[in-house]
Amino acid sequence: MTATPSPDTPPSTMMTDEEYGALRASAALWAGTSVLITDERGRVLIQHVDYRTTCLLPGGAVDANESPAQGAARELHEELGVTMIVGRGLAVDWVSADSLNAPAGMRFPGEILHVYDGGTWDDEQIAAIRLPDHEIRSVEFVEPARLPDLMSPGDARRALSALRARINAAGPALLENGLPISPTVLDRAGALRTARARHHLPFHAGPAPERLSVVQVWGWLLGPDGRVLVLLEPDTGAALLPGGAPELPDRDDPLITLRREVREEAAAGLGKALFLGHLRDPDKPYARLRYASPLTRLGPPPVDPATGRTHIRVLATPEQALELFDWGLPAAGQLAAVHQARARLGIPRAARQPLTELPDATDLTTL
Known part of the structure; x- marks a missing residue:
């Protein structure tokens, strides 16, 4: 039986493969994925679903042996009827086990959730959306400042952090419970948490x-x-x-x-x-x-x-x-x-x- 050094123990201590696997499994987290999509006015696409009272970005759980990017593309096809490749990450969020008030029976261990950039959609792309027969009741594009009123607190924080990361163009943001580990000036200022200046004048x-x-x-x-x-x-x-x-x-x-x-x-x-x-x-x-x-x-x-x-x-x-x-x-x-x-x-x-x-x-x- 192969003995494997554990990164969590002193170098002189050896563990069996089974022991090492059990140790790592005890610290396992769920994996999730979502996609941030905006329209040409910078409003964010959210989904009204039939299984919860708050709205969501398109996305869901990552399936076994599926990468988060593959999961994001699959969810877009299942939920919006859209086929596209998502390859640009906006944020990776560590969601703690005690942050969601999840039912005890769910045994929620925490989650690593990836947010990808779905781009800016024009009227033709929006018109091509096809919703499934269940789960997704409707979609709408909303002003970013409305996200905290429509989504759960953690989901809203994550979506706003991802949107700021997209504007800031510094690469994906690393988040903990929706908040950046290294806040940018847009994060520190709280940009987009209030309605943007609106001047739709010719x-x-x-x-x-x-x-x-x-x-x-x-x-x-x-x-x-x-x-x-x-x-x-x-x-x-x-x-x-x-x-x-x-x-x-x-x-x-x-x-x-x-x-x-x-x-x-x-x-x-x-x-x-x-x-x-x-x-x-x-x-x-x-x-x-x-x-x-x-x-x-x-x-x-x-x-x-x-x-x-x-x-x-x-x-x-x-x-x-x-x-x-x-x-x-x-x-x-x-x-x-x-x-x-x-x-x-x-x-x-x-x-x-x-x-x-x-x-x-x-x-x-x-x-």
């Missing part, structure tokens, strides 16, 4: 008609590496671009408004500002202006005089920034205008990468 590349009152001036402030400055509210995690509402001392000059606001909110300085266009509310005589400008300096984070709070400042690609907002399909036109302005300013296009927090005065030449 974007117009031309100047705003004079009859419209300018109620907002926001800027896409581009660092030397092509990423933009995004502000996160310290108490809600809500994201916004630097800028704000005109004030009387601004003398109806939107650039004065923009420079004042970004100085007050972010201690930032601007270079040459290029006008991108405006958003127009069809029901109100208002215009919201958008500019792009190089970010020339960044001082210590200030207290915003309008709110009394100090924003968390991060650099993100323009695409990552949009994932933190709910601007609908019109955002595509604004994004295209940002990249046109970036090219005119001679700034490179940033590759997708982890968000960078800027807690102190920053030497922008190092970016």
Whole structure:
């Protein structure tokens, strides 16, 4: 009989294969898998099931001799009628035995649950969903901030952590009971736990008609590496671009408004500002202006005089920034205008990468 050294015992101690197998089996966990799918507005697909009161991501238990990725693909086919390969992991969660209040008869030992990226689905992919005759009553896409109201606490934490990991682009998050072991700035700020800024207003590349009152001036402030400055509210995690509402001392000059606001909110300085266009509310005589400008300096984070709070400042690609907002399909036109302005300013296009927090005065030449 072969004797196997146990990694849990001193090197001089030997165990039989049966003893070693029994020891490892006593610490065995279940294995589960799930898939995070969003629509083009960044809303998350959840399933209403007939066997519990809370909602779930697509997924389930991993079968014997099946990899978690294979299990995720099988579950998508069984639950949504969709055939696809899932190969990009977003999170691995260690779920403790005492975290679910599972019935004693279930003898729940804990679980390792993998979350995979199912991608962003367009209308055609969503229309192709076919539900089974049982288990899945319906599916819907919901704002990320609604997940804690619709899912169990652990499931909601895991889904939000996985979504933040997808936006952050730093690789899969390692979780314990849904919480990251090494939280990113999005985790620490609690991004997506409150409803994202929603502006489903058409974007117009031309100047705003004079009859419209300018109620907002926001800027896409581009660092030397092509990423933009995004502000996160310290108490809600809500994201916004630097800028704000005109004030009387601004003398109806939107650039004065923009420079004042970004100085007050972010201690930032601007270079040459290029006008991108405006958003127009069809029901109100208002215009919201958008500019792009190089970010020339960044001082210590200030207290915003309008709110009394100090924003968390991060650099993100323009695409990552949009994932933190709910601007609908019109955002595509604004994004295209940002990249046109970036090219005119001679700034490179940033590759997708982890968000960078800027807690102190920053030497922008190092970016």
